[in-house]
Amino acid sequence: MPIDILMPALSPTMEKGNLAKWLKKEGDSVKSGDIIAEIETDKATMEVEATDEGTMGKILVPEGTADVAVNTPIATILSDGEDASAAPEKKAEPAKKTDSVAEQQKKAQSAPPATEGKAEAPAPEEAEKKAAKAPAAPAIQTAADPDIPEGTEMVTMTMREALRDAMAEEMRRDGDVFVMGEEVAEYQGAYKVTQGLLQEFGDKRVIDTPITEHGFAGLGVGAALAGLKPIVEFMTFNFAMQAIDQIINSAAKTLYMSGGQMGCSIVFRGPNGAAARVAAQHSQDYSAWYSHIPGLKVIAPSNAADAKGLLKAAIRDPNPIIFLENEILYGHSSPVPKLDDFVLPIGKAKIARAGSDVTIVAWSNGMTYALKAAEELAKEGIEAEVIDLRTLKPMDTETIIASVKKTGRAVTVEEGWAQSGVGAEIATRIMEQAFDYLDAPVARVSGKDVPMPYAANLEKLALPTVAEVVEAAKAVSYK
Amino acid sequence: MAVAQKNSSADDNKRAPAAKLADFSKEQELSAYETMLTIRRFEEKAGQMYGMGLIGGFCHLYIGQEAVVVGMQMVLKKGDQVITGYRDHGHMLACGMDAKGVMAELTGRAQGYSKGKGGSMHMFSVEKGFYGGHGIVGAQVPLGTGLAFANVYRGNDNLSVTYFGDGAANQGQVYESFNMAELWKLPVIYVIENNRYAMGTSIARASAEVNLSRRGLSFNIPGEQVDGMDVRAVQAAGEKAAAWCRAGKGPYILEMLTYRYRGHSMSDPAKYRTREEVDKVRSTTDPIDMARARILEKKFATEDVLKKIDASVRDLINQAAEFATHDPEPDVSELFTDIYR
Numbered sequence: 001m002p003i004d005i006l007m008p009a010l011s012p013t014m015e016k017g018n019l020a021k022w023l024k025k026e027g028d029s030v031k032s033g034d035i036i037a038e039i040e041t042d043k044a045t046m047e048v049e050a051t052d053e054g055t056m057g058k059i060l061v062p063e064g065t066a067d068v069a070v071n072t073p074i075a076t077i078l079s080d081g082e083d084a085s086a087a088p089e090k091k092a093e094p095a096k097k098t099d100s101v102a103e104q105q106k107k108a109q110s111a112p113p114a115t116e117g118k119a120e121a122p123a124p125e126e127a128e129k130k131a132a133k134a135p136a137a138p139a140i141q142t143a144a145d146p147d148i149p150e151g152t153e154m155v156t157m158t159m160r161e162a163l164r165d166a167m168a169e170e171m172r173r174d175g176d177v178f179v180m181g182e183e184v185a186e187y188q189g190a191y192k193v194t195q196g197l198l199q200e201f202g203d204k205r206v207i208d209t210p211i212t213e214h215g216f217a218g219l220g221v222g223a224a225l226a227g228l229k230p231i232v233e234f235m236t237f238n239f240a241m242q243a244i245d246q247i248i249n250s251a252a253k254t255l256y257m258s259g260g261q262m263g264c265s266i267v268f269r270g271p272n273g274a275a276a277r278v279a280a281q282h283s284q285d286y287s288a289w290y291s292h293i294p295g296l297k298v299i300a301p302s303n304a305a306d307a308k309g310l311l312k313a314a315i316r317d318p319n320p321i322i323f324l325e326n327e328i329l330y331g332h333s334s335p336v337p338k339l340d341d342f343v344l345p346i347g348k349a350k351i352a353r354a355g356s357d358v359t360i361v362a363w364s365n366g367m368t369y370a371l372k373a374a375e376e377l378a379k380e381g382i383e384a385e386v387i388d389l390r391t392l393k394p395m396d397t398e399t400i401i402a403s404v405k406k407t408g409r410a411v412t413v414e415e416g417w418a419q420s421g422v423g424a425e426i427a428t429r430i431m432e433q434a435f436d437y438l439d440a441p442v443a444r445v446s447g448k449d450v451p452m453p454y455a456a457n458l459e460k461l462a463l464p465t466v467a468e469v470v471e472a473a474k475a476v477s478y479k
Numbered sequence: 480m481a482v483a484q485k486n487s488s489a490d491d492n493k494r495a496p497a498a499k500l501a502d503f504s505k506e507q508e509l510s511a512y513e514t515m516l517t518i519r520r521f522e523e524k525a526g527q528m529y530g531m532g533l534i535g536g537f538c539h540l541y542i543g544q545e546a547v548v549v550g551m552q553m554v555l556k557k558g559d560q561v562i563t564g565y566r567d568h569g570h571m572l573a574c575g576m577d578a579k580g581v582m583a584e585l586t587g588r589a590q591g592y593s594k595g596k597g598g599s600m601h602m603f604s605v606e607k608g609f610y611g612g613h614g615i616v617g618a619q620v621p622l623g624t625g626l627a628f629a630n631v632y633r634g635n636d637n638l639s640v641t642y643f644g645d646g647a648a649n650q651g652q653v654y655e656s657f658n659m660a661e662l663w664k665l666p667v668i669y670v671i672e673n674n675r676y677a678m679g680t681s682i683a684r685a686s687a688e689v690n691l692s693r694r695g696l697s698f699n700i701p702g703e704q705v706d707g708m709d710v711r712a713v714q715a716a717g718e719k720a721a722a723w724c725r726a727g728k729g730p731y732i733l734e735m736l737t738y739r740y741r742g743h744s745m746s747d748p749a750k751y752r753t754r755e756e757v758d759k760v761r762s763t764t765d766p767i768d769m770a771r772a773r774i775l776e777k778k779f780a781t782e783d784v785l786k787k788i789d790a791s792v793r794d795l796i797n798q799a800a801e802f803a804t805h806d807p808e809p810d811v812s813e814l815f816t817d818i819y820r
Contacts, residue, residue, distance in 0.1 A: 178632070204632070210662070215621050215655025222625020225610055226560065228632060246652075249615050250622060257601035259594035260817035262610070294818050319819050 002076040003052050007061070008039065009070040010046050012276035013328055017041040018066045019074060028056045030077055037063075037074070042158060042331065043192040054079045147309070147344050154335035162304035162336050163193050163269075163325065166311035167231060169341070171201055174229065177315055180207040180216060181233030181270070190235045191271060191330055217243030217268070221250045224264030224320075231315060234270035237286045237324065244289075251320035252295030267314045269323035272300070273365060273415045274463060276328065280451035285416030287363070290322040291392040291425075297346055298392040300324040302367035303334040306390050309344030317346060324392075326365045349396035351403070355383035358473045359403040361426055362413040363389040366464070369445070370413050373469035382477055392422055400426060401433045408439035409476040413469055418446040443472040501715040505779040511553065511710045512770040513788050515545040518569040519767055520796045521578055522741075525568065525585055529745050533804060534585045537614075538599050541569035543740040546766035547672055548573040550713025551640055554721045555608075558635060562610040562623040563642035565600040566672075566739075570642065574609040576602070578795055582803035590802075595809040596817065617643060617650030620669070624656040627667035627730070638666035638724040646677025648691050654698075657730070661698045666724035668717070669695070671734045672707065678743040679751035692734035700730050707735030708764040738764075 007017065017039045024036040030050045037048040057076035061068055068074065157165075171177045178201075183190045185198040185208040198206040209216040213234065220230040234240040240247065247268060255263035273285040291298045297319055301307040307325070314321040336342070352367065353374050362370035367388050374384040385403050389396065404410050410430055412423030427442035445464045453459055503511070522540040529538050541548075544566075552573040555561070563570045571581050576592065584591025584602050592602040600614040610626060613619040623641025630637045647653060648671055660667050671691045675682055682689050692702035701723070706712040713735065720731035738760045742749060774780050780788075 210655070210658055212655035212658065214652045215624075215659060218618065218621025218652060219625040219628055219656065219659060222562075222610075222622035222627075223629045223632070224625070225622065226626045226629035228629050245615060245618060246621065250613070250618055254603075254611070255820060256817045257593055257597040258603040258611070258817075259592065259596050260820065261593070262603045262605055263820050297819070 002057050002078050002082055003054070004073040005036070005048070005050070005075045005077060007068045007070050007072045007074050008046070008048060010039075010041060010044050012278070013331070014041055014043075014070060015331075016067045016069045019061050019063055019068050020045070022059060022063045022075075024056045026056050026059055030054055030056055039068075042160060050077065052077050052079075054082075057082070145305075145350065147348075147350075148305075148337045148342075149339075153338040155338050156333050156335050157304050158331055158333050159301075159304045159307045159325070160191065160193050160195075160330040162308035163311055164195055164197065166308045167194070167315070168197060168200060170312055170315040171197070171205060174315075176227065177229045177231065178205040178207065179231040179233060180209055180220060182209055182211055182235045184208060184233050189233070191327060193325070193330070194233065213239050213242040214246060218246040218250060220266055220268075221246055221254075221264055221320075224251070224266040225254065225262055229265045229267075229315060231267045231269060234268065236275075236282060236327075237270055237272040238282050238284055240268065240270070240286070247290075247296075247320070247322070248293055252293050255319070256295060263318060264320055265318045267311070267321045267323055269311070269314075269321075270325060271327040271330070272324035273326055274328075274447075274452055274459075277454060277456065277459060278452075279454040283452035285414065285447065286322075287324060287392055287414060287416050288421045288425075290324075291395075291422060292420075293393075296320055296322055296393060298322045298324065299346060299390065300326075300364040300392055301390055302326075302329065302352075302362075302364050302388050303332070305334060305336045305342075306344060306350070306388070308336055309342050310346065310390065312341075312343045313346050316343070321346075324364060328365055329368075344390075347391045347394040347396055349390055349399040350388045351385060351399070352388040353384065353386040355385035355407070357383045357385075357407055358409040358411060358477055359385050359387060359400070359407045360411045360413060360469065360473060361387045361389060361400055361423075363392060363422075364415075366413040366415060369464050369466050369469050372466045373413075373473060376466065376470045377473055380474075380479075382473060382479065384473055389422075395425070395429070397429050397433065400430065404430050404434045405437045408437055409473075410438075410442045411445060411469060411472045411476060412442065413445045413464055415447045415463055417449055418444055419449065421446055440476040440478065443476050445469050445472050499715055500709065500711045501718070503711055503714075503773075505777075507553065507714075508770060508774050508777070508779050509788070511546075511549050511714075512767065512774060512785075513792065514549045514552075514573060515710065515767050515770065516789065516792045517578070517795065518545045518549070518572050520792050521572060521582070521799070522568060524796050524800050525582070526741065526745070528582075528586065528800060528803070534599070535587065536598055537565065538585065538745050539566040539743065540741040541566055541739070543760070543765075544672060544674060544707065544735075544737045545569055546710040546713055546770075547670065547707045547735045547737050548642070550710040551668075551670060551717045553710075553714045554717040555640065556637075558608065558637040560608050560610055560623070560626040560630075560637065560639040561642070562619045562626060562639065563612070564616065564619055564644060564647060565612075565614050566644070567600065567602065567612045571602055571604070571607075571609055571612070574604065574607040576604050576607050576609060578799035579802040582799040583806045586803040586806070587808060588803060588806035589809045589813075590806045594813055594817075596813065617647040617652050619643060620647065620650070620653045620656045623669075624660050624665060624667055624730075627660065627665035627724075628663065630666055631663065636666075636725045638668060638721060640668045640670055642670045642672055644677065645671065645673040645675065645682045645686065645691060646680070648673075648694060649677075649686060653694075657695050657698045657700055660730040661695070661700050664727060664729035666727070667730045668720045668724060669700075669730060669732045671732065672737055673734055674737050674739040676739070676743065676751065679748065681751065690734070692732055695730070695732045700732055702732030702734060704734045704736055707737035708760075708766050708769070710766055710770060 061074040220232040274283040423444040626639040705716040
């Protein structure tokens with residue numbers, strides 16, 4: 001029987017990728033370990049090695065095909081005696097062929113060598129053009145966004161691209177802005193968020209650091225005390241625990257301790273919370289930790305537009321900002337307003353879906369559960385109002401309270417742990433300010449009170465689910 | 480010099496050769512003397528006011544170490560940055576910060592440098608290039624390295640003087656900073672004020688390598704031990720280190736062999752060293768006494784002139800104490816200001 005070669009995943013979060021290039025043709029002989037193809041995502045490039053011996057049978061997915069789903073058969077290998085015609089006709093998963101993949105491949109080859117793999121590094125303008133070419137997806141939110149002028153053209157891009165564009169725009173605007181962190185420059189970012197910045201701004205402003213979070217976070221704060229505006233990338237916020245003394249004691253408190261004389265304009269950013277299958281030490285949600293601290297502002301966007309508008313605001317803000325991103329959301333595309341200077345206000349929540357029956361408050365990846373739950377609830381006749389908090393500190397209590405006064409019921413959704421969590425804080429504020437309007441106690445959906453397990457089934461159980469949000473919303477609605 | 484000999488290591492061939500003593504002019508001797516004396520009198524007064532309950536919390540006195548900060552300050556120019564830990568009153572006065580404002584901060588009053596919200600360990604002056612005043616042992620080292628980074632980023636020839644003690648010298652973030660400073664050739668002078676005791680733990684009981692000037696060796700940062708009780712030795716070493724930094728050669732380590740006469744903080748058991756040890760250092764190598772003797776010997780000033788200086792210093796400190804005692808506490812509205820800007 002011919003052996004199927006399947007589209008591999010570069011990481012547990014990868015769902016699809018581009019088949020950039022075939023290095024073997026049909027009929028070529030293949031040994032175990034031969035590189036037969038190259039695949040790429042917006043994050044990385046990977047070589048596909050043969051694990052079986054034989055002859056290349058049919059190539060099922062031609063090179064240059066974009067968005068090939070993981071585990072799709074992409075070719076077959078025939079063992080001795082078999083011929084290509086013996087291979088059953090296989091249809092590739094629906095995939096659209098784009099011209100740009102071959103172009104991207106060329107660019108990848110001309111890009112400066114990365115430390116590992118062949119990272120693609122288009123200049124930001126090229127990426128913008130690429131994104132602009134893509135058809136704009138229909139706007140998901142049912143509520144109009146008051147921060148975006150009516151009639152604004154929208155372009156679809158990933159959250160990763162939006163974050164990169166935000167940094168690039170602010171770096172063009174202000175020479176004091178620079179980015180530093182592990183692998184932000186030559187590697188193009190561990191999660192490719194800083195892709196292309198080194199090429200545009202050079203190594204003076206895009207700085208690879210040693211793996212010393214405590215040291216470089218402190219160095220960044222020192223540079224900020226001297227008046228520069230650093231963007232400090234943590235490869236993930238899990239590693240920022242090494243640096244948390246500098247973030248809290250040096251960055252957050254200095255303005256107060258100096259009687260307003262000396263503060264620091266600095267952004268600490270990077271992915272926060274659970275990714276997929278990376279276990280306890282790499283999956284913690286720090287939303288509650290940082291939003292506890294006076295002197296810090298904490299932002300946690302859920303989509304590309306908010307990511308861009310809020311990161312630009314964060315870089316301009318004269319205070320220390322914790323900007324919590326999410327690895328799972330990096331690759332998600334959503335419409336971003338095409339404006340020369342799209343800046344969103346910090347501390348303003350957004351009604352992502354209007355409704356009258358129950359208020360669901362979420363942020364970051366919690367919004368994924370909240371919006372899906374709202375759809376499920378709508379099928380059962382319950383119209384949920386979904387509030388995307390966007391900023392955790394200062395918290396937009398007003399928007400939450402106004403909604404709860406309307407619906408009389410509230411559910412909070414977070415991936416972090418419940419005790420002393422952000423949901424606990426929201427519930428308290430609702431109790432304090434809208435007690436008489438409540439028709440039911442506020443319900444919290446949160447991560448379970450366990451270190452994140454590795455096993456796929458246990459990990460699913462440890463995180464919130466859409467079903468739990470639906471159940472909580474129904475419970476507070478007595479349905 | 481007794482201190483230097485006691486602590487110097489035999490295996491020091493990789494260290495930079497020690498700078499010679501600077502030959503101070505009359506103006507330098509007198510100015511250094513006056514500033515050291517100002518710090519001494521200020522600290523004595525602070526100790527007294529602490530005892531009277533006018534100063535609360537922590538209060539770490541600099542008495543005995545005055546030559547370090549005064550000698551270093553002599554080599555700095557406008558735009559250079561100074562940052563240190565919590566034993567910081569001397570650094571502020573040496574930077575030219577007003578004694579009244581510093582003392583009023585110690586008493587937690589409205590006209591203190593931080594409006595009474597920082598206290599002994601947290602004062603700053605953008606104008607005087609003083610970046611604090613930091614209460615977490617060793618945390619000022621990455622910060623000071625970041626100040627130096629800003630100088631490179633801006634392309635100026637300023638440097639950062641980052642002070643820390645023999646206790647902080649064992650903190651991990653110090654070495655993370657050393658690595659980046661040398662890697663990026665940042666203009667920072669790391670001044671290790673080795674006063675022999677980290678709180679009550681002697682350097683020998685806490686450090687595998689007691690010659691702290693060698694702590695930069697594996698990063699290729701030159702370092703040298705300096706007699707931190709002699710302001711001329713400090714100034715000469717500082718001059719050399721500053722020239723190194725301003726030439727773009729990267730960081731430099733100066734281990735100042737010094738001594739604090741008072742306890743770590745105000746409540747100190749004084750059980751970890753003998754009275755004889757303190758008395759010996761004090762009677763043989765006191766930086767102010769030595770400066771005074773030199774001035775008289777070189778006839779830079781007469782006893783009468785020195786007495787006048789002493790009187791004017793006392794007057795300045797008394798005024799600061801008076802101001803800090805009668806300045807009102809911060810308005811209650813200040814509780815919620817300066818959290819964000």
